[in-house]
Amino acid sequence: xxxxxxxxxxxxxxxxxxxxxxxxxxxxxxxxxxxxxxxxxxxxxxxxxxxxxxxxxxxxxxxxxxxxxxxxxxxxxxxxxxxxxxxxxxxxxxxxxxxxxxxxxxxxxxxxxxxxxxxxxxxxxxxxxxxxxxxxxxxxxxxxxxxxxxxxxxxxxxxxxxxxxxxxxxxxxxxxxxxxxxxxxxxxxxxxxxxxxxxxxxxxxxxxxxxxxxxxxxxxxxxxxxxxxxxxxxxxxxxxxxxxxxxxxxxxxxxxxxxxxxxxxxxxxxxxxxxxxxxxxxxxxxxxxxxxxxxxxxxxxxxxxxxxxxxxxxxxxxxxxxxxxxxxxxxxxxxxxxxxxxxxxxxxxxxxxxxxxxxxxxxxxxxxxxxxxxxxxxxxxxxxxxxxxxxxxxxxxxxxxxxxxxx
Amino acid sequence: xxxxxxxxxxxxxxxxxxxxxxxxxxxxxxxxxxxxxxxxxxxxxxxxxxxxxxxxxxxxxxxxxxxxxxxxxxxxxxxxxxxxxxxxxxxxxxxxxxxxxxxxxxxxxxxxxxxxxxxxxxxxxxxxxxxxxxxxxxxxxxxxxxxxxxxxxxxxxxxxxxxxxxxxxxxxxxxxxxxxxxxxxxxxxxxxxxxxxxxxxxxxxxxxxxxxxxxxxxxxxxxxxxxxxxxxxxxxxxxxxxxxxxxxxxxxxxxxxxxxxxxxxxxxxxxxxxxxxxxxxxxxxxxxxxxxxxxxxxxxxxxxxxxxxxxxxxxxxxxxxxxxxxxxxxxxxxxxxxxxxxxxxxxxxxxxxxxxxxxxxxxxxxxxxxxxxxxxxxxxxxxxxxxxxxxxxxxxxxxxxxxxxxxxxxxxxxxxxxxxxxxxxxxxxxxxxxxxxxxxxxxxxxxxxxxxxxxxxxxxxxxxxxxxxxxxxxxxxxxxxxxxxxxxxxxxxxxxxxxxxxxxxxxxxxxxxxxxxxxxxxxxxxxxxxxxxxxxx
Numbered sequence: 001x002x003x004x005x006x007x008x009x010x011x012x013x014x015x016x017x018x019x020x021x022x023x024x025x026x027x028x029x030x031x032x033x034x035x036x037x038x039x040x041x042x043x044x045x046x047x048x049x050x051x052x053x054x055x056x057x058x059x060x061x062x063x064x065x066x067x068x069x070x071x072x073x074x075x076x077x078x079x080x081x082x083x084x085x086x087x088x089x090x091x092x093x094x095x096x097x098x099x100x101x102x103x104x105x106x107x108x109x110x111x112x113x114x115x116x117x118x119x120x121x122x123x124x125x126x127x128x129x130x131x132x133x134x135x136x137x138x139x140x141x142x143x144x145x146x147x148x149x150x151x152x153x154x155x156x157x158x159x160x161x162x163x164x165x166x167x168x169x170x171x172x173x174x175x176x177x178x179x180x181x182x183x184x185x186x187x188x189x190x191x192x193x194x195x196x197x198x199x200x201x202x203x204x205x206x207x208x209x210x211x212x213x214x215x216x217x218x219x220x221x222x223x224x225x226x227x228x229x230x231x232x233x234x235x236x237x238x239x240x241x242x243x244x245x246x247x248x249x250x251x252x253x254x255x256x257x258x259x260x261x262x263x264x265x266x267x268x269x270x271x272x273x274x275x276x277x278x279x280x281x282x283x284x285x286x287x288x289x290x291x292x293x294x295x296x297x298x299x300x301x302x303x304x305x306x307x308x309x310x311x312x313x314x315x316x317x318x319x320x321x322x323x324x325x326x327x328x329x330x331x332x333x334x335x336x337x338x339x340x341x342x343x344x345x346x347x348x349x350x351x352x353x354x355x356x357x358x359x360x361x362x363x364x365x366x367x368x369x370x371x372x373x374x375x376x377x378x379x380x381x382x383x384x385x386x387x388x389x390x391x392x393x394x395x396x397x398x399x400x401x402x403x404x405x406x407x
Numbered sequence: 408x409x410x411x412x413x414x415x416x417x418x419x420x421x422x423x424x425x426x427x428x429x430x431x432x433x434x435x436x437x438x439x440x441x442x443x444x445x446x447x448x449x450x451x452x453x454x455x456x457x458x459x460x461x462x463x464x465x466x467x468x469x470x471x472x473x474x475x476x477x478x479x480x481x482x483x484x485x486x487x488x489x490x491x492x493x494x495x496x497x498x499x500x501x502x503x504x505x506x507x508x509x510x511x512x513x514x515x516x517x518x519x520x521x522x523x524x525x526x527x528x529x530x531x532x533x534x535x536x537x538x539x540x541x542x543x544x545x546x547x548x549x550x551x552x553x554x555x556x557x558x559x560x561x562x563x564x565x566x567x568x569x570x571x572x573x574x575x576x577x578x579x580x581x582x583x584x585x586x587x588x589x590x591x592x593x594x595x596x597x598x599x600x601x602x603x604x605x606x607x608x609x610x611x612x613x614x615x616x617x618x619x620x621x622x623x624x625x626x627x628x629x630x631x632x633x634x635x636x637x638x639x640x641x642x643x644x645x646x647x648x649x650x651x652x653x654x655x656x657x658x659x660x661x662x663x664x665x666x667x668x669x670x671x672x673x674x675x676x677x678x679x680x681x682x683x684x685x686x687x688x689x690x691x692x693x694x695x696x697x698x699x700x701x702x703x704x705x706x707x708x709x710x711x712x713x714x715x716x717x718x719x720x721x722x723x724x725x726x727x728x729x730x731x732x733x734x735x736x737x738x739x740x741x742x743x744x745x746x747x748x749x750x751x752x753x754x755x756x757x758x759x760x761x762x763x764x765x766x767x768x769x770x771x772x773x774x775x776x777x778x779x780x781x782x783x784x785x786x787x788x789x790x791x792x793x794x795x796x797x798x799x800x801x802x803x804x805x806x807x808x809x810x811x812x813x814x815x816x817x818x819x820x821x822x823x824x825x826x827x828x829x830x831x832x833x834x835x836x837x838x839x840x841x842x843x844x845x846x847x848x849x850x851x852x853x854x855x856x857x858x859x860x861x862x863x864x865x866x867x868x869x870x871x872x873x874x875x876x877x878x879x880x881x882x883x884x885x886x887x888x889x890x891x892x893x894x895x896x897x898x899x900x901x902x903x904x905x906x907x908x909x910x911x912x913x914x915x916x917x918x919x920x921x922x923x924x925x926x927x928x929x930x931x932x933x934x935x936x937x938x939x940x941x942x943x944x
Contacts, residue, residue, distance in 0.1 A: 013464045013480075016423055228761070228768055228776045235754040241711060242741070242752060243765045244732025355466065 012356045020350055029346055033309065036342035040335035047331055048324040056320060063319025064312055072203040078311045079210020080265055084289035085296070085303045086217040087261035090254050091144075093221060093298045094234040100147065100162030102286030103169030104140045104259050106279070108266025110173050111139035113191065113277045117180060120193025128194050132271050133264070140263020141256045143169060148255035152248035166286070170279040177278065188276040196272045206268050213261060218300040230254055262286070295343060313339050412474065413438045413597040414459070414490075414566055419468035421454055428454040431468070432623045434616055436566065441588060441598045443608040443629070445641055446618035447837030452601050453495075455618070456568050459599075460492035461485035472566075491559025492568040497551045499543045505550075506539040509558045529560050533590045548697060549580040556587070567591070568599045573607055575697055578865065578898035585611050603837075604864070605634040617641055642838060650842070650870035652889075653849040658687030660918045661857040662708070662739070662826045665928055667717035669703045669881075677703040678881045680717070682916035685826065685857035690848065692872030692889065693861040694897055700881035701861045702743065705830050708859075709741035710734040718931040721826065723922030727935050735766060740824035742815050744831040752815050755804035759785045759796060762803055763818055788817045792843065809840030816847055827851060830861035845871055865894050876916070879903040886915045 041056035051059075064074045084101050091098040112132040119128055147161040177188050199205045221227040229250050232240045240247050265285070270277045292310055296302035317332040326332065356364060414436040421429040429451045436442050446452045457463045459470065461482040469476050472488045479485050485492070499508050506522045526539040535553050543551060552572060559567060573581045588598055588611060602608060608615055609629060617624040617640045624640050663684040671677040677700040685691050695701060706712035708719060710731040719727050726734055742752050753762050764781035771777045785799040792813045796806055803811050816832055829848070833841040848858055848871070862868045868875055869889050877884040877900035884900040885907025899905035908915055923931070 015466075223776060223778075224774050225768055225776050226774070228764075231757070231761075232754055232765065235756045239752055239754050239765065242709060242731060244730060244735060 011360055012354050014352050015355050017351060017353055025350055028349055029343065032342040032346045033339065036339045040338050043335065043338075044320060044324050044326075044331060048326060051320075051324040055323065059320045059323040060312070060316030063316040066319065070315075072201065072207075074311060074315050076203045076206050077315065078308060079207045080268065081285055081289060081292065081311055082210045082303060082307045083213045083261055083265050084285045085292045085307055086213050086300060087258045087265075088289050088293040089217060089296075089298050089300055089303060090221065090230060091258045092293055094230045094251065094254055096148070096151065096234075096251060096255065097159045098144065098147075098162050098255065098258055099159055099290060100143065100165045100169075100286070101258075101262050101289055102282045102284065103162070103166035104143045104262035105266040105269065105282040105286055106166075106169040106173055106277075107143040108136035108140040108263030109270035109277050109281055110169075110176060110266070111135040111263070112194070112267045112271045113188075113275075114176065116191045116194025116271060116275065120191060125193060129196060129271075132194050132196075133267060136263045136267035136271075137260045138263070140261070140266060141259035144255040144259025144262065145252060148252045152251045173277060173279045173281070188278065190275045194271055195275045196268070202273075206272060209264065209268060213264075214300055214304065221300065226250075226253070291340070309343075411437050413472070415471040415474075416455070416459070417469045417471065419455065419458060419465045419470070421451075421458060421463060421465050427621050429458075429465075429618075430621045432618070432621075434623065434626075436597050436599060437614075438597055439592055439595045440613040441592055441600060441611055443612035443615045444599060444601045444618065445605075445608055445615055445637060447641055447839070450618040450641075450837075451621040452618055453570060454621075456492060456570060456599065456601065459485065459566075460490055460568060486562060486564075489563055489565040490568070491562060491564030491566070493552070493555045493559060493570065493572060495570045495574065497555055499551055499554060501544040502542065504540050504542050505537060505546075505554045505557075508543060508554055509539075509561050513562065526557055526561065529557055533560075533587050533594070535587060548575045549577075549583075552576070552584070565595075566597045566599070568601075570601050571603065572600065573602055573604065574863065577696060577901050578894050579902065581607065604866075605637055606866070608637065609634060619643055638838060650845055650867060651849060652871060652873070653853050655688035655853055655855070657689050658855060658857075659920060660684040660922065661687050661722060662859070663718075663720045663918060663921060663923075664708075665718045665720075665917065666932060667704075667707065667719065668715040669700070669707045669712060670715055671700075671703055676715075676881060678707070678878075681878070681881070681883045682717075682914070683876050683883065683886060684916060684918045684921070685859055686918075687825065687855040687857050688852055689874070690852055690858040690860050690872045691886075692868040692875040693859065693878060694865060694868055694875055694901055695878035696901055697863075699878045699901075701830055701878065703881075704878075705741055705743050705828055705861065708734075708739065708828050714935065716932070716936060718928060718935055720923065720931065725931055725935070735822075738823070738825040739828065740819040740822060740826065741828040742819045742830070742832065743828075744812060744815070744834045752819075753803055753811065756802050758800040758802055759789070759794075759806075759814055760799045762814060763788070763821075766818070766822060784821060788814065788821065792817050792847070809836045809843075812836060813840065813843065816844055820847060820851060824856060826857045826859070828859045828861075831863060832860075833867070834863070841867075865897050869894065869897075877901055877907075879906075882906075883908060883915055885911070885913075 037057070037060070038053065041053040044056050045052050063070065065071045084105070087104075088098055088101055112135060115128065115132045115135050119131065123131075143165060144162075147156070147158045147165065150156040150161060151158045177186060181188055196205065199208065221230065229240070229245050232243070232245060233247055233250050237247060240250075266282070269281050269283075288310060289307075292303055292306040295306045313336055317329075317336055320326075320335075321329060321332050324331075412435055414434075416432060416434040419429050419432045419434075420427070432451070432455060434455070444452050444455070454463060458465050459479065461479045461484050464480050470479060471477065472490075477484075477488055479488065479490075500511065503511065506519060506526050509526055510517050510519075510522050523539040526537065529535070530537045530539075530553075535557065537550065537553050537557065541550070543554065546554070552575070556567070556569075572584060576584060585607075588600070591598060592613075600611065612629050614626055614628055615632065615637060616626040617637065619641060627637075627640075661684075665682045667678055667681045668676065669678040681700075681704070683691065693701060693704070703712055707714050710726065710729055710733075714727060718725060721734075721737055721739060726737065726739070744752075752765075754765065757765075760778060760782045763785045764776065764778070767781075768776050771780075782799050788794065789796060789799065794806070794810045794813050794817075796810060803814055806814070812832060812834075816829070819827065819829075827848070832844050832848070836844065845867075848860070852858055860868070860872055862872075869892070872889045874886055875889050875892065875897065876886045877897060879901055880903065884903070884905065887896070887907070896905065900907065907913070921928070
């Protein structure tokens with residue numbers, strides 16, 4: 001070749017993956033979560049002299065499953081978040097971005113507490129509970145259906161609309177608290193009437209609700225005509241229109257369902273727990289669920305995994321904080337943020353892969369060689385140990401068996 | 408190194424995941440020549456061109472320009488090496504003038520007056536007709552294309568790549584474009600042109616390079632070859648290029664449309680006072696430049712768009728104002744293939760099975776969908792139309808264009824319609840798949856179905872259709888027998904230069920053996936007008 005000019009080949013370029021196997025996808029996510037947790041552990045150990053990485057992981061676990069009560073609390077929170085995720089999945093699947101779950105939860109709770117406040121003691125208690133349930137469903141549905149109707153009739157933007165309704169809902173809750181609480185404390189004392197009955201203990205009802213609603217929504221989306229219509233509207237509104245689906249009806253109907261689920265969550269958070277209400281009762285579950293739904297790709301079964309993970313980290317960090325002697329939640333929020341960031345960044349590696357040019361690949365290989373060597377040795381070592389253990393293990397098993405036979 | 412070579416590609420390979428778009432492609436482009444690139448859909452033509460123009464980066468292989476190896480990793484690089492690409496879909500800012508669009512992205516200081524004069528200079532040099540001060544939103548498609556070409560010339564491009572430039576042009580406009588291209592060739596520019604149309608390849612190019620399934624097949628001199636040979640190289644086997652016109656006995660009019668007027672989304676008149684009818688066993692072609700009311704016409708027939716005036720009758724019954732579902736139930740099937748090829752009639756993320764039941768999911772009782780039957784139907788369709796797919800559960804967006812369209816057209820025909828309205832059913836399809844679709848339509852025609860075929864390629868319409876209606880700005884310019892007309896006549900009618908309705912002083916599109924009498928038609932129209940009035944009130 002006659003040219004002496006050096007050619008600057010780009011260092012790397014990004015190539016879209018065609019199809020990725022589920023095993024690979026899961027392992028990418030698993031690695032990301034582990035690495036992010038490890039990083040979180042290292043940060044915590046650096047910040048606090050009291051802990052180390054090992055302690056970080058044990059506290060994470062203990063925070064979720066350390067005691068019987070903590071385990072129940074874990075599953076309670078898990079179920080609540082899962083239920084809100086289900087509400088969002090039905091509307092997200094239709095590409096209706098319902099960001100107003102928080103408000104719908106609050107309105108459900110407010111309606112139920114209002115029933116208890118005004119009717120408590122005046123009517124039969126079981127009738128009151130029925131009324132609480134119905135009114136919370138109705139309130140949640142109304143709060144969701146308002147933006148749906150506007151979207152269906154005038155094609156308004158639902159993201160902004162649903163988002164703003166959150167603030168109106170918390171404003172309404174504050175207004176009613178101001179009306180009900182006369183002392184000026186701004187805190188509503190638990191009401192005496194209209195508390196939901198307990199099943200076995202005070203957590204099981206909520207857990208059951210989460211399980212049942214997940215099963216229902218999974219079946220609803222996958223096997224029913226309604227679910228099919230939702231998918232068509234979400235995937236191609238033009239096609240939906242053309243095959244004779246009443247798109248407006250589907251939008252309104254689906255958001256009613258979404259609102260009802262949120263309304264019931266509101267009922268469980270108020271009448272199902274402390275039987276009072278405050279503006280932060282929804283605990284941002286409406287927003288957290290947006291993330292879990294999105295990460296689960298609107299698939300109800302994947303949502304179980306994402307919700308579980310999110311609850312695990314939040315609950316776990318609540319335990320890490322006192323163990324590591326952290327006074328405020330800055331560091332724990334940081335760790336939660338790192339984990340979220342890693343999970344979200346994973347989406348890139350699931351969809352694309354990075355291809356280095358020949359020179360870089362060679363350098364990377366050189367760098368990787370010692371690591372690969374170490375990896376190989378470890379692998380050999382593990383295999384060797386397994387080989388050694390096997391006969392011993394077999395002997396023990398045999399011994400046990402012979403002992404049993406002897407007996 | 409030969410000095411007459413403008414561009415050379417050596418062993419270019421590009422993969423997208425498992426799909427190999429280009430494999431070891433070699434290509435040379437001489438200075439001052441027009442090179443055609445020919446290949447079926449998915450043969451990697453556009454991918455290859457995108458690598459030359461810096462949109463993609465090749466996985467392997469080298470690119471030489473004027474004998475020197477170069478790295479083109481961005482469109483700026485391509486611009487630096489004087490390569491300009493004119494894309495299939497224009498990338499212009501509507502509210503800017505031609506001149507403003509042309510200087511957009513040029514980072515030097517400029518004076519709009521000078522730009523105007525330079526644009527006009529370039530235009531007169533190569534024989535373009537352009538008004539540099541005209542706004543793009545006021546432009547016809549061919550004018551927009553001119554702007555795109557001048558844009559790359561203004562930046563001093565020596566190598567021009569045109570991706571299917573003739574797809575949107577009438578025969579007359581195509582001729583004009585070719586004249587311009589020839590002038591550029593004389594000026595020493597090198598041109599690569601991608602096209603599906605063999606007659607154009609024969610007409611314009613000096614050499615032809617053929618790609619098949621991402622692999623380079625051969626380059627031949629145009630004067631030493633013929634259409635048949637090119638097709639064989641392209642498809643890899645012998646193929647009969649003749650489209651058959653099934654002869655049938657025509658029945659009574661199935662679908663009759665009288666004095667129909669429709670407005671577009673923006674409220675402007677898209678179809679004005681159009682009358683036509685389709686008999687059973689007849690294919691009526693609709694020719695016209697893109698955007699002259701074809702989409703609105705389809706939507707009106709399918710019940711998706713309100714009509715302003717006139718009447719639509721199916722077997723003598725008015726279908727105006729009926730919901731879409733009822734029109735489908737009457738056996739009127741509409742399949743419109745939009746530019747993205749997935750928009751209407753299919754749900755791209757759905758599996759073939761789920762797409763099969765789009766129209767029938769509500770027919771069984773109970774709250775659940777019946778996927779079993781749909782899966783069986785999907786399996787049958789895959790077998791019958793030789794659809795290439797990994798399984799019935801593959802999302803249709805993963806299929807190639809031809810197979811997607813087979814799914815759509817196939818499903819429409821499964822519902823055994825008596826009227827098929829189909830717009831651009833072979834849009835972007837390669838020869839093999841196109842013929843598969845033509846055969847499906849001919850089979851339906853033999854069964855006595857009436858077909859409204861809205862098409863782009865006049866050669867195909869002349870061969871396939873029985874009659875052709877020509878639309879220009881939403882007006883019916885006349886309905887001609889395909890056997891008795893020529894491409895030139897159709898071209899003139901499409902641009903509005905020839906209005907047969909006016910010349911012959913004849914009212915087209917009113918069947919003598921109509922289901923309804925004149926009086927009944929008038930009543931229908933009056934009724935529809937009242938309906939429209941009520942809707943508005």
